[in-house]
Amino acid sequence: MPAAYATIAVNNLDVSTESEIEEFHALTRLIVFAKENAALLDAHQTVYCLDLALEQITTELRHRDDSSPDIASYLQDVICRQ
Incomplete structure (x- = not known):
């Protein structure tokens, strides 16, 4: 976590x-953009690493209880393409 976030007051936690x-x-x-471009370049190792990054972001967003429909569709599209 960046130092800037570590100093945020408790009453500002929701923001x-x-x-x-x-x-x-x-x-x-x-x-997602980088992964699509890496796939076009046949950079399989890069695609794999970007898949791992997307999985970690999904885990983090679940942990933070985010259910935003715009990101859910992004992640669902990525899963469908695999």
Whole structure:
């Protein structure tokens, strides 16, 4: 966790959590984009590593109890393509 988040006041916890989840959403989109491009380049090892990254983000979002429909569709599309 970045040092900036470590100093957030307790009463600002919900805002912090929402911000972190938004960042995870952005990371998910970035990783999906990179994975699709790596697949086009036949970079199998890279695709595998990006799959692992998506799995970890999914785990983290479940842990944070995020059920945003936009990211759920991204992750579902990735799972269907495998």
